[in-house]
Amino acid sequence: MGVFSSSLFLPLLLFFCYYSSIIESSETDNDFVKQQEADRVFSLPGQPPVKFKQYAGYVTVNDTHGRALFYWFFEATHDVATKPLVLWLNGGECLTGDTDGRVPVTSTRYTLNKLGLKTVHEWSPWYHHKQVGGWTIIYEGLTFVTIRGAGHEVPTFAPGQALQLLAQFLADQDLPSAAF
Structure with missing residues (x-):
């Protein structure tokens, strides 16, 4: 027989498991x-x-x-x-509809200019099913995207373009820069 008798081993093991879970849980809760x-x-x-x-x-x-x-x-x-x-x-990409009356593109562009971010890629169109889906400008650390013909609630106005933008973003892919 080892150091522990078999009748004490299981209760001690359960106690240590329970105690360690309390400590780990309290550390996680604290974090x-x-x-x-x-x-x-x-x-x-x-x-x-x-x-x-x-x-x-x-x-x-x-x-x-x-x-x-x-x-x-x-x-x-x-x-x-x-x-x-x-x-x-x-x-990470800031998007707005280009007919957004609540947050107009002009106001957003003005605010972005005030930030003084370095422009990495100038304004250019992006495409959705062989049509211009909107425009984009890439700054250092920020990409600004507009959705052509959409208002404040982009998915309501342009669901296809909104889905493409979200899918490209989540896949870490650029928006299409040529009609396809």
Whole structure:
């Protein structure tokens, strides 16, 4: 017989497994709380004080290619159980419809110019089924894409172009620069 009697071995093994899971769980919970607090937005320029919690940060989509989605999350202030969960995500590519009345292309272009980013590739069309799908300009660290003929809710106005843009982005492929 070894150091432990067989009648004590199983209870000790179960105790150590349980204890280690508690420690690991508390470390994971602690990491989660730390990340949550790091992502919390306490105030924004020009925003009056608010009574709800808001969070912003990045969700990694593809480690290999460095792809992440930016998220912005607001907690409901009342009736939490009945409120839908809404999570706003935005990928590395900034997109807008070129007939968007809420966020006009001209305003976005003005804002991008104010950032002073280096232009890597000038404005050029991208194609969807042998038609111009929109236009794109590539800056250092940011790609701006418009969707031809779409308004603020791009998938409603141009679902085919929106799907192509999303699929190309997730596959880490450039948008077609020639009619096909």
